[in-house]
Amino acid sequence: MGYQQCVRCVMDTTDPEIVFDEKGQCNHCKSAERAIAKDIIADPIAKQKALQTIVEKIKKDGQGKEYDCLIGVSGGVDSTYVAYKVKELGLRPLAVHVDNGWNSELSVSNIEKALKTLNIDLYTYVLDWNEFKYLQMAFLRASVPDLEIPTDHAINSVLRSMTTKHNIKYMIFGSNINTESILPRRWSHGHQDWGYIQAINKRFGGKELKSFPHLSFWKKIYYRITNRLEIINLLDYLDYSKSGAIEILQKELNWQYYGGKHYESVYTRFVQGYILPNKFNYDKRKAHLSSLIVSGEISRDEAIQDLEKPIYPPDLLEEDLRFVNSKFGITETEFYRLMELPNKEFEDYPSDERSIKYKLIKSMYEFYKGFFKRT
């Protein structure tokens, strides 16, 4: 198959699984359009009402507790805007941050400014770098694009355990359809898959994962059965636009912008700006810009112009490359050798998703769901 780019968004054949219709429109923007139609309430009054209902429910359920909801904070736009909004709505959040050893100065000062101004309590979980380093290195050695999965997994696990600890029933996230509706499966997969993380660590890591916060297969099932936790993607109830949010945060919280999506972490910046595009030919900006096209925040032409800009300012790349190697304790030669390894993907390694156990339990679950529906 030759190169092809979608006529509606900017996704292209660098996603090996992309499918185009006869008019040249891809599966990603089509399903994003469906998601917006299905999950975003179009009528402003109904939307406002839905938000009000949720906020009232959170307040009611949280009465008498120290916190009524939990938010994750990274210092980035989405999570900071959630912090700003929940306070405005009169909720009493506990903010949780997972420090994976790659915070930029901007991310920590953004968190500090926002939480101080908004008077929100913070809890930080610091991953043990001596352990986590080997896990991140293992993913590099495994040569998969899923390099950020260990962090995402840990964040999820820490947030979950904090809701249990503080008896919180609501997690409010900054994930949203308007700016994040598109992300090809092949570009990163396995966020919730402890089996996958363990398999990679066993094969390529150097250390046992003793303290790493994780959600095992059984723990997930346990949570699903016992924990009535509700996840609310707050931004989907608002007219969320990224540029609008940035403007408000800069004005109200003295918050500072850091460049690209998720560039508040040095490693994320390096993964998205260097490793993914250079080793795998995955440019996450395409997915992100495509989401913005579908939600109407930018035009396709603007996105194409944006993509022509360098993904990484050369000076910053040089600085980050040196820093990443220094943190991992490897030489530049070793790093480039890792970049040269043949590319692999999720399916090349064992995982919960591919295990018989998972398939069996999933089919049992589907069966029961069907059974209860019938009865």
Next chain:
Amino acid sequence: MFRPRVIPCLLLMNSGLVKTIKFQNPQYVGDPINAVKIFNEKSVDELILLDITASMENRKPALNQLSRICSEAFMPLCYGGGVSTLEDISSILSVGFEKVSINNKAIYTPEFISAASSTFGSQSIVVSIDVKKDFWGRYSVAGQRGTKALKLNPVLWAQEVERRGAGELFVNSVDRDGTGIGYDYSLIKMIAEAVDIPVIACGGAGKVNDFTRAIKESGASAVSAGSMFVFHGKHRAVLITFPSEEELKQAFL
């Protein structure tokens, strides 16, 4: 305008950063390389890095890691922990540290201070003194990571250290460490009045105003703090912070 130096003090243990309370219960706070990079971007005046278990474990300074830490910092850096020979000092200075802090070795072999100072110059030799109050409220120098009160008067010891050529004193109050209730002002004052070399106050800082008092009331030349720069709020959430230049100027007006 000249203003006194404000120096984050970072504690190393098993190659990670920790923070203690009264020298006990080290809590892990992260990777030193990243922390130093963030402090560097926050333009702190200086940094002190102390490997708190090196001496007890009879370990040499971890030069490989120290050199990587150094490459993230443009401000003057001081290292302490397990420094017991002139070669140690030489190798620490050669990876990029400006100053070396000596504690244990100095207590048991005071001549080492003289040798170090005459070899490397007093400007690069800091002597670190941990001080503890006993049951009767008397001060004594504490050895072995602050656990053991020695029969050594801090003021007399400070004077001896100065005589032997130390360029600076780092005075840490064991009882105040990690508490955030303010420095031991009378201790700092006693020592600062007894010597002519600069005294860095450490142990107990909780707010910018504590810096002001240590400098103005107790005569310290510089102030150092740990918890105040790594913890945030009532859950003691790890979050690196440093006062803005404006706040500091205001504090030392």
